[in-house]
Amino acid sequence: CGVFGVVGVTDAANFVALGLHALQHRGQEAGGIVSYHPEEGFNSARRFGYVRDNFTKQSLMETLPGALSIGHVRYSTAGSKGAAIRDVQPFFGEFSMGGAAIAHNGNITNANALRRELIERGSIFQSSSDSECIIHLMARSLQRDIPSRMEDALRRVEGAFSVVAMTRTKLIGVRDPLGVRPLVLGKIGEDGWVLSSETCALDIIGAEFIREIEPGEMVVITATDGVESSHPFRKAPSKFCIFEHVYFSRPDSIIGGRSVYETRRQIGVELAREAPVEADLVCAVPDSGTPAAIGFAHESGIPFGMGIIRNQYMGRTFIEPTEQIRNMGVRLKLNVNRALIRGKKVILVDDSVVRGTTSRKIKEMILDAGAAEVHFRIASPPTAWPCFYGVDTPQRDKLLAATMSEDEMRHHLGVDSLKFISLDGLYRAVGEAEGRKSSCPQYCDACFSGEYPVVPADKIEEGFQM
Ligand code: 5GP
Ligand code: SF4
Ligand code: MG
Incomplete structure (x- = not known):
C-alpha cells in the first residue's frame, strides 16, 4: 500500500x-x-x-x-x-x-x-x-x-x-x-x-x-x-524490505540515500557477472525488469532492445486478485516486438518469479515470435517463502521456487536457461560490499531466505511452518 x-x-x-x-x-x-x-x-x-x-x-x-x-x-x-x-x-x-x-x-x-x-x-x-x-x-x-x-x-x-x-x-x-x-x-x-x-x-x-x-x-x-x-x-x-529495492518502489525514488533505479541497474550488472550467457539481445520484461536489463546489457556488452512492449493502459498484473485475470493479464499487458526478436538468442530479464505465470506466458510469446533461444535472468533470488509484512505473495505451495529446484523450474518454464541472482549478489547491489551478513542480515529477505525477522504469529496459528 x-x-x-x-x-x-x-x-x-x-x-x-x-x-x-x-x-x-x-x-x-x-x-x-x-x-x-x-x-x-x-x-x-x-x-x-x-x-x-x-x-x-x-x-x-x-x-x-x-x-x-x-x-x-x-x-x-x-x-x-x-x-x-x-x-x-x-x-x-x-x-x-x-x-x-x-x-x-x-x-x-x-x-x-x-x-x-x-x-x-x-x-x-x-x-x-x-x-x-x-x-x-x-x-x-x-x-x-x-x-x-x-x-x-x-x-x-x-x-x-x-x-x-x-x-x-x-x-x-x-x-x-x-x-x-x-x-x-x-x-x-x-x-x-x-x-x-x-x-x-x-x-x-x-x-x-x-x-x-x-x-x-x-x-x-x-x-x-x-x-x-x-x-x-x-x-x-x-530490517528494511529488500524487495522494495527490487520491485515494489518506483525506480525514481530514493531509499536509504540510494536511487532505486541505480540499485536495480546494479542488480543487472551482478547478474551478468554471476550468470553470463552468449546471446544476441537483452530484453526486459517491462516495466519492472527494465533497469536490471539495462545493467545486464551494459556489463555483458550484449545490446539492449525493446523485445517486449508494454501497453501503458494496463495495471500491474500481479496485483489483480484472481488467477484467471492474472492469466489473461499478461497478454493484455505485454506483446512481443516480432521484428526485433525473430531468429535471435534472447536474454529476458525480469524482477521475480512468483507463481511462474508471467514467465511461462512470455516464453511462449517469444518463441511464437521466432526467437532462437530464450534465457531467463531474474533480478531476485528464488521466491520460496510468503511475505507476511505487506506484500501479497501467495501461500507456499503456489510459489514455484518452494516446490521445484532451479532445474525443475527451468524445465517447467521451458526455457534454455534460467538463473536467479544470489542473495549475496543482491546485497552487493544494494550497497553492502561484503554481501549478506548471515549472523544478522541487514535487510528483511524472508521471502528468499525463510528467515522471518518478526514471528508471523497469526500464520503459525493457522498452521504455517517456519
Ligand atoms: P508470477 O507471474 O511469477 O506469478 O509473478 C511474477 C511477476 O509478478 C513479475 O513480473 C513481477 O514483476 C510481478 N509482481 C507484481 N507484484 C508482485 C509482488 O508483490 N511480488 C512479486 N514477487 N512479484 C510481483
Ligand atoms: Fe520484503 Fe521481507 Fe516481505 Fe520479502 S518477506 S517482500 S523482503 S518484507
Ligand atoms: Mg513484472
Missing part, C-alpha cells in the same frame, strides 16, 4: 490526491482521503479504482476542504480479497479528545489475536482489515492525547507498519521498530509538511525531500510548531 499526508497548505486534499497518484504502483485496488477543516470538521471519501478516475473530480474534491489531509492507496494483503468499501482506508475513530484518521502500510502479524481480544472486550469492528486493530487499541488506551494513544496502540502491534495519521491539528507519522516499510518526510511552501511512502510522491507536488522517518520513530507535525520527533519503541537492528 501507499500512504501520504500533508499539513499546512490550502486544500491539502488536492496535494494528497496527487501524492497518491504518484504512489499508485503501491496499490491499485482502491484509494481514500480524509481531510479536516475547522468549520467543516472531518470529511472523507473512499473509492475503488485508480486515484485519477476518482480524486480528480472537482465535485468530489470540494467535499474534502482544509489544510490537513491524509490518504491511502490499497493493495489487499490481509483482509478479504475483492474487498468491500469498508476495508478501504483511511480508518477513522472518534475519541473523547477528538477524531483521528489513520492510514497503514504493512501488515500486522498478530492481528487475529488482537482482534479476538478486542472483540471480547467490546470493540465493534467495521472491516476485515488488520489495520483496524490500531483504531480500537487507541480507543482503549487511557492516555490523554491522541499521539500517546497511538504509541500505546502500536506497542501492542507486531509486524510491519508505516502509519500516517491525523488529528484536528496534527499530522503524525510512525515506522515500526524494524522499519520494514518506507516512510519519508518532506517540506512544502512556508510551513507545509508532507509524509509519504516514497520520494517520487514528493516530487509530483514539488515538495523538498528532508529525510526518512527512522525505524521506530514517531513524528508529530503541526503547521505552527513543525516536527517533533520521538522514539517510543525498543531499539532493534533495522
